[in-house]
Amino acid sequence: MMKALYLSCALLALLPWLAWAQPPPRSVARPPPTTRPPTAAPLSAAAREGMRLAEQGCQSDGYDAELCEKAISQLEVAARENPEQVEVQLALAQACWNRSFQERPESRSRRNWQQRATDIFERLVDQRVGDARPYYELSMRRKDDAQRMSLLRRTVELNPRHARAHQDLAWGLLRQGKPDEATRVYQRHLEVSPVKDRQEAHENLRFAGALARAQRPQQAAQVLETVMDQMQGERRAERCLLLQSVDPRLVEARPQVKRELQELRPYCTNTEHLDRAVELEQQGRVDEALMELERQVDINPKPEETYVMLERLYLRKGQPEKAAEVTTRYLRSEPETREKCERFQRISPRTLRAMDTPTLEATRRQCTTP
Incomplete structure (x- = not known):
C-alpha cells in the first residue's frame, strides 16, 4: 500500500517536467474565412415595371410626362419595399432629375425635383455603396472643387474604365496645378474611351492645348499623337478638318507628327x-x-x-x-x-x-x- 502511494507521488512530481519535455502540438492551418459579396435581392415586379417605364418615358430625348409620372410612382413603391436596391434608387434619382426640366427654369418646383434627385445620390454615397454611378452623378452636381475631386477619385477607384470620370478628374488636376498627374489620368481616359467622333477629338485636342499652356509640350504632343493614332481609320478629309487648327507648338518636339500634319493640311486648306x-x-x-x-x-x-x-x-x-x-x-x-x-x-x-x-x-x- 505504501509502495503504491510513493509511486503515485513520484509520477505526480514528474508530470510538469514531462509536459515541458513534449513537443508542442502542431497547429493545423485553417483557410481564412471566405467572404462573399452580398447578393442583391431580385428586383420586385414594381421595380422592374418602374425601371421599364422610366426607360421609355423619363429620358431627356423623347420625354413622356404621363409615362414618367407612372415610372416615378412605381419606383417610389419599389424603393420603400427595399431601400437597398441601388438600381432602383439610381433610376428614381435620374427620373426625378429629368422630371425637373418640365418646370420653369427659375421655379421652386424645378429646384425641389433636382434636390430630390441629389438627396438620393448623397444618401447612396453616404452609405458607401460599391457602385461608381452615384459618386459620378454627385460630382457633376457639386460646385466645390475639392468635393468634386474626391467624388471623381472614388468613381475611378470603383470603375477604372469610367471614361468621363477620368476626363473630369484630369481637368480638375490641371486646375490644381498638377499637369503631370493630369496627363497620366487623361491618358487613361484615352485608353478606355477611344475617339468616336469629331466632338470627342476636339475635346482631347483642347486638353492638349491646355497642357501646352501649362508648359508641358512633351505631354501635349503625346495626347495629340494618341488622337492622331486613334483617327487613322477616319477619312483623310475628316482628319484634316479636325487637325488643321492644331497649334504648331504642340508638335515641335515630334518631327514625325509635325511632318504628318504638314502633309495632311493641303487636303482641307487653300480651298x-x-x-x-x-x-x-x-x-x-x-x-x-x-x-x-x-x-x-x-x-x-x-x-x-x-x-x-x-x-x-x-x-x-x-x-x-x-x-x-x-x-x-x-x-x-x-x-x-x-x-x-x-x-x-x-x-x-x-x-x-x-x-x-x-x-x-x-x-x-x-x-x-x-
Whole structure:
C-alpha cells in the first residue's frame, strides 16, 4: 500500500517536467474565412415595371410626362419595399432629375425635383455603396472643387474604365496645378474611351492645348499623337478638318507628327476656288463653277471634293467623257489605296463607262485584292 502511494507521488512530481519535455502540438492551418459579396435581392415586379417605364418615358430625348409620372410612382413603391436596391434608387434619382426640366427654369418646383434627385445620390454615397454611378452623378452636381475631386477619385477607384470620370478628374488636376498627374489620368481616359467622333477629338485636342499652356509640350504632343493614332481609320478629309487648327507648338518636339500634319493640311486648306465653286453651283452658274474648280486643281489639287464636284457637274452638262477625264486624273494621282478605292466605289456608272479600259481594270484589280 505504501509502495503504491510513493509511486503515485513520484509520477505526480514528474508530470510538469514531462509536459515541458513534449513537443508542442502542431497547429493545423485553417483557410481564412471566405467572404462573399452580398447578393442583391431580385428586383420586385414594381421595380422592374418602374425601371421599364422610366426607360421609355423619363429620358431627356423623347420625354413622356404621363409615362414618367407612372415610372416615378412605381419606383417610389419599389424603393420603400427595399431601400437597398441601388438600381432602383439610381433610376428614381435620374427620373426625378429629368422630371425637373418640365418646370420653369427659375421655379421652386424645378429646384425641389433636382434636390430630390441629389438627396438620393448623397444618401447612396453616404452609405458607401460599391457602385461608381452615384459618386459620378454627385460630382457633376457639386460646385466645390475639392468635393468634386474626391467624388471623381472614388468613381475611378470603383470603375477604372469610367471614361468621363477620368476626363473630369484630369481637368480638375490641371486646375490644381498638377499637369503631370493630369496627363497620366487623361491618358487613361484615352485608353478606355477611344475617339468616336469629331466632338470627342476636339475635346482631347483642347486638353492638349491646355497642357501646352501649362508648359508641358512633351505631354501635349503625346495626347495629340494618341488622337492622331486613334483617327487613322477616319477619312483623310475628316482628319484634316479636325487637325488643321492644331497649334504648331504642340508638335515641335515630334518631327514625325509635325511632318504628318504638314502633309495632311493641303487636303482641307487653300480651298478658296472650291468654296467659290460651291456657291456658284447653288446659284445655278455651272460653267463658272467648273472654271473655279479647274483653277482649284491648278493651285491645290489635293482636296478630293474638287474631283467629286467636277465629275458631278460634267455629268450634269451631259459630258461623261469630261467626267471620266477628271476622275482618271484623280485616280492616277491618289497615293493612298484606301482613299482611292473608297472614291472608286462612288463613281457614277456613266463615268465608269466613259473611262479608258486600262485605268478602269487596274483600279478594279487594286481595289478587289484582299
